[in-house]
Amino acid sequence: MLIESYNLEIEVADHSAEVFEYEAIAHLPVDIREALPYLNATFKNGTYFTDGPVFSWRLDDHKVGFWHDRIAADHLDTREQAKEVIDHLVKLVNDVWARRSEIEPDTVTHENLQPLELYRLLPKTNCKVCGENTCFNFALKLAAGMVEFQQCGPILGDAKYGDQLKQLESLIVLKRPLL
Numbered sequence: 615m616l617i618e619s620y621n622l623e624i625e626v627a628d629h630s631a632e633v634f635e636y637e638a639i640a641h642l643p644v645d646i647r648e649a650l651p652y653l654n655a656t657f658k659n660g661t662y663f664t665d666g667p668v669f670s671w672r673l674d675d676h677k678v679g680f681w682h683d684r685i686a687a688d689h690l691d692t693r694e695q696a697k698e699v700i701d702h703l704v705k706l707v708n709d710v711w712a713r714r715s716e717i718e719p720d721t722v723t724h725e726n727l728q729p730l731e732l733y734r735l736l737p738k739t740n741c742k743v744c745g746e747n748t749c750f751n752f753a754l755k756l757a758a759g760m761v762e763f764q765q766c767g768p769i770l771g772d773a774k775y776g777d778q779l780k781q782l783e784s785l786i787v788l789k790r791p792l793l
């Protein structure tokens with residue numbers, strides 16, 4: 615296991631009448647910089663920067679950063695949630711590190727996918743086959759790497775969407791090959 619322990623720091627990030635948010639930082643006793651290209655290869659729509667290096671990613675509503683000596687997440691409602699999210703992120707790093715022999719590390723800074731650009735290519739029927747209520751919700755999740763475009767039944771199954779399918783493939787698959 616790469617990360618066996620960490621020191622958790624939780625701070626109030628935003629405090630007003632309407633908002634009370636925490637951010638959390640796990641200070642690591644080990645250097646995880648070698649794991650960052652494996653995270654970049656595994657988690658779609660994250661961004662790897664060689665300066666740092668740092669891998670920036672999004673988990674649900676949380677902006678997440680992985681540095682060689684720490685992991686940070688924001689937009690946390692409670693201290694308990696902060697601990698849960700950090701535990702989850704540490705587990706993700708450990709899982710990816712354990713599978714590193716099966717993963718081609720990636721040190722390229724990929725352009726982020728834009729939800730509107732993806733939405734433009736979807737059928738816009740809101741048929742819900744993918745499990746989302748609308749094509750736009752699907753596009754949001756697609757951009758965040760939370761779903762695969764293959765979950766859209768019409769785009770795969772109807773020849774009239776053939777051109778859109780090719781464009782989606784070139785946007786998603788060629789830029790960031792699926793594992």
Ligand code: SF4
Nearest residue numbers: 740741742744749766
């Ligand atoms: S399956 Fe495709 S067309 Fe149907 S709602 Fe989902 S994204 Fe839209």
